[in-house]
Amino acid sequence: MTQTTTTAVADPWSDPETSNKMAIKALILLLITFILGTLCLQGFNLVFTQVGEDVGAPAQASLITAFPSLVLGIVCFIYGSLGDFVSLKRLVVAGLVTLLVGSLFGFVANFFFTANIWTVIIARVLQTAGEQVAGSVFLVIAAKYLKPSLKVIFFGLYTAAYQLSASIGVFAAGVLSSIAWQYLFLIPVVTIFFLPTLLKNLPGRQGGNEHVDWIGFTIFGLASAFLTLFFSYMAWWMLAVAVALFAIFAVYIHKAARPFITPDFFKNTRWLAAISLILVFYFTNYCISPLFNAIGTSVYGMTTAQVSTYIVWAFVCAAVVGTSSGWIIGKIGRQPALITAACLMIAGFVAAALAVNAGFLVLTLTACLFYCGVGLLYSPVVSTVIDTLPQSESGRGVGMNDLVMNVTASIGITVIGGLMGSQSLAGSSITGATGAAAGYANLLLIGGGVMLLGLIVFLIFRKKIYSQN
Template identity: 40%
Template sequence: MRNFRYLVSTRPAAPSCRVTTIPSQVIREGATASSPTRTTTPDAVGMDHPARVLLPLLGIYALGTVSLQGFNLVYLRVAADIGAGDSSGLITAIPGIVLGVACFLYGTLGDFVPLRRIVDVGVALIVAGSLLGFAFSSSLTGIIIARALQTLGYQASASAYMILATGIADPKRRSLYVGLMCAAFQGGTAIGMLSGGLLADINWAILLLIPLGGLAVLPIMGRRVPARAHTGRVDVVGLAIFSSLALLLTLAASNPRWWLIGGLILGGVIFWRYIGRARAPFITRSFFTNVPWARSVSLIVIIYCMNFTVAPLMNGIGAAHYGLTPAQVSVRLLPAYCVALTAAMSSGAVMARIGRGATVRGCVSLILSGTALLALFMSSGPWVITAAMCLIYAGFGALFTPIYDTVFATVAPGQNGRAVAMNDLAMQGSAAIGIGVFTPWLASGSFESIAVVCVGAAAIGILGDWAHEALYRRGR
């Protein structure tokens, strides 16, 4: 195996949907290992004023995040209103896994499909999903399909934004725009929680219309999104099989049935045989047989399984223990998102000073402390909601940069594009699966059990990262 540097505090990471580090080279990985790469920068495509393109794209993404996080807070209320029963977890689990798959697909297709076409399709999906969801807000199937379409739509703008932002030649401007992506995510999350709490008592279906606000920025952006792309073959079959497997995994985790598990196993066998025999697959077997990479990605799966769960957990605790409405809980969560934004913006400097491993373990220790605080003092007063979430979201906010650095240290430079896509899928997919698994516990009020499991997951993450670093150093 080739040897790569494991711990380099100044190591740049490849662009991602939410990563806050800056790549030193703007090279997007193609759909196949043999495909030529393409460099796309605002200057190269004639974008003399990138703000006219990037800020509108960022606005579309932020409004999509508002809707997504609002639903994450009140989805149990939505499920009760429409009579979803045991399938309530699918309301947030399926859009979550769609988000991960969307990151993966757009990251791969960005080298072969013009960004303007991707954004245009995304806008159309937002409109279709918003109108469909509002019209069929009394149907579980209608809500799930609508939210999946919205997620596919706004993530198109987010991926186009990152491709263009990380391609800016000026390091200071590049850092500014990538930092704005993180700010948009945290700000959208905070506003989404507040909106979800307020609209839960008015009409939560209005959450489905919020992404339509992104249409207001289209006249500013106009047709400035680049329309050129490298021509090449896209592995449609491989991407379709892999995307279907990801969705099937979420369904099996949320609602275990023998036929879902059997289909998942069969699909995995088909995918493995396909990438072993296809002439130009979008990903090869060697990518998955890279043991250090698999070990580092497993850390993401373990830690991020609780990411979508903590907000509805706080909502449930507030209602059951203190009689708080969703609106009152959402107000108490606002300080946590301000802390998360500060932590995310400063994580790169912290990693440069103390190192990648120490930063990861420090971030996960914050998550462990927050969940332990919940487990021990859940009934001590409503202050525990704010205090615990500040610790938990400080950890998650600062974790993006070192987590990506961990994974990129284990892959060859030519595989960075696929590593970005897989990271996003692991983050969003594990969070979606986690909320599916925890939904029955949330519905039954087993909040202490959820907190204890989250403490265990964080502890395993800390030990796993320490073991991963030790094994990697020994393998060099």
């Protein structure tokens, strides 16, 4: 008689040391995927006007960036939140396959056949939806499975990767647009070859709850979409729809048996205090490049291409500091790093306001100062927010972070962009500038004031935020 012995297979993700090693292998490939996807995104943002002219739809060219940006705002939240419920392996497979389909479809449909505005938009939407899986899963893995000393390092690498890919994307688009912009679609194709290694090193288990609240996700996703659209188009009916959907969502999570977010999530006062930092600090996130571009063109008579050759060094500074942010936090601590980042951003804004007429090279140095703060800020502020939540809710925390960053930055560019376009602040400034330069100096001072408000908010709430650490 043969006796069969069943041996339980140990889950490698239950051992901290093993999970750290496996997570790092997966994170590196996810980061490369995110870089290539963002590079493609930044490239199309630069050449969308040319693409619109080439496909015979110059008036609709802005849709090439508008639709993917809308999709990005929605999927950032959904992917992060799904990390608490579904297999990360399945999520990554779906993302990389979608990215590949979008890349090949975009290239083939627009290179071998007659290019069309809608084939470009569909391809870009698919690419955006696919590549953001890598970014969201990267943040979920880092938040859930890395030890604290490694979390800050990989959060820093994430923001460094974004800044670096943004700068490379500008140059890549410039080169490829002179050959054939359709080749931009092929940049992320190589990521499909990462799939075997990712499947080997990603956790396959559920986040602890096999039930996925698709009704809740749909309501919240639509509400987020209309809110994002409102700040893009300033159509008040969109805001009304968003408010109504958020109200329906509030009722739903109180009545549903298993909502993906419970009312208790929003009663976490430590999380509310921490997320308020993102609301303030990322208000100006989309404003710096348009502001410096406007100063270069209207005050110094430069072209956008000339401005970009200067400002790109600010992105490089952000990438370098972001890469080093883990080491910096290890030396001085998370709170001092956050305060230092805020001070650098304040100093960058104020110095730029004082130097509006001092030459564009000097302005570039002030932009570098500001972006050093941007590069240092992401890791301590995101890890601070995530640490206010239990590990089981960290995916939803990542999703909320991304959503708030997108929405607050959209509000910021709407407000600052409106003031910039109206020239209502032009004429005079306490910096001594006059005419159009005074308007830009005043806007830069407003930006510095917002960053100072963020620092004050942090100093007021930091005891509350870190009370249980």
